[in-house]
Amino acid sequence: xxxxxxxxxxxxxxxxxxxxxxxxxxxxxxxxxxxxxxxxxxxxxxxxxxxxxxxxxxxxxxxxxxxxxxxxxxxxxxxxxxxxxxxxxxxxxxxxxxxxxxxxxxxxxxxxxxxxxxxxxxxxxxxxxxxxxxxxxxxxxxxxxxxxxxxxxxxxxxxxxxxxxxxxxxxxxxxxxxxxxxxxxxxxxxxxxxxxxxxxxxxxxxxxxxxxxxxxxxxxxxxxxxxxxxxxxxxxxxxxxxxxxxxxxxxxxxxxxxxxxxxxxxxxxxxxxxxxxxxxxxxxxxxxxxxxxxxxxxxxxxxxxxxxxxxxxxxxxxxxxxxxxxxxxxxxxxxxx
Ligand code: KG4
Ligand code: ZN
Numbered sequence: 001x002x003x004x005x006x007x008x009x010x011x012x013x014x015x016x017x018x019x020x021x022x023x024x025x026x027x028x029x030x031x032x033x034x035x036x037x038x039x040x041x042x043x044x045x046x047x048x049x050x051x052x053x054x055x056x057x058x059x060x061x062x063x064x065x066x067x068x069x070x071x072x073x074x075x076x077x078x079x080x081x082x083x084x085x086x087x088x089x090x091x092x093x094x095x096x097x098x099x100x101x102x103x104x105x106x107x108x109x110x111x112x113x114x115x116x117x118x119x120x121x122x123x124x125x126x127x128x129x130x131x132x133x134x135x136x137x138x139x140x141x142x143x144x145x146x147x148x149x150x151x152x153x154x155x156x157x158x159x160x161x162x163x164x165x166x167x168x169x170x171x172x173x174x175x176x177x178x179x180x181x182x183x184x185x186x187x188x189x190x191x192x193x194x195x196x197x198x199x200x201x202x203x204x205x206x207x208x209x210x211x212x213x214x215x216x217x218x219x220x221x222x223x224x225x226x227x228x229x230x231x232x233x234x235x236x237x238x239x240x241x242x243x244x245x246x247x248x249x250x251x252x253x254x255x256x257x258x259x260x261x262x263x264x265x266x267x268x269x270x271x272x273x274x275x276x277x278x279x280x281x282x283x284x285x286x287x288x289x290x291x292x293x294x295x296x297x298x299x300x301x302x303x304x305x306x307x308x309x310x311x312x313x314x315x316x317x318x319x320x321x322x323x324x325x326x327x328x329x330x331x332x333x334x335x336x337x
Pocket of ligand 2: 114118144145275276304305
């Protein structure tokens, strides 16, 4: 059977990314131009800076993805693009570029939801790891800078949201606490690194919002608790690595226990971890330890934003995602309502 090659492009936040994926599974190329150094001085993503930079590099990123993937335009079955959710100006660059290229090369345009695509990073084959296709139904835990969603995936394109954060997203909490601790941006990897330097058994214990009886999450109380500790309100503030470790332990505990409980209750066959925060080592370990079903977690490079997950999602949902040249980005695009 001939293979199906899809070019996936992604510009919803601060990575300009493109990838070529074969049959939703084989990674032929994966190019990610991260802008984080441009936003670092501001401690967060500046939307206008993001859009402008996407515009400057997107064509080069796409050309590189095609060249590295050994694919010519004529080899492609479609061009997939993140249509939302995300920053309006940033999405506009990706959508208009994909639209123009698809039209110019006579290829189908496929409009992908960024959150759904994060789940599909788990369908991509990883070099050096035996391939296992996630079995459905699955429970998806999507933890990124903008979202914390617990989603029941019954089949390709069939989702039900079980819970979500009521305030901050998990990644947002990592980023804000990273800033409070003076660890820089993005906070997630910085906190994970700092926590590794915490000496001995943890002394500081921060609160956990269980929200019993619900699959929702809440991280704003935890963030405030960190603020009190950093301000030295209950005594002299502990060293930053200790606070980082206590904060990470709290987030990991809540995410892993609630996801494992939902997986058991819903009788799913796999648990799919995805989104930028899925790169976190302790979170991956805790989920594996607690989950009643096999846990899938992409390699870190496919956890954070990338074009490969967009292409993989478009492969499995090809007919359902076809869009016309009237496609507009949708910054508030819904998923699994
Ligand atoms: O999925 P993503 O790349 O972008 C969004 O769609 O939001 O996620 C970015 C988020 C940031 O908040 C970042 O701090 C977090 O993922 N992150 C991590 C780690 N790596 C990235 N959080 C915890 N531990 C990590 N190792
Ligand atoms: Zn993302």
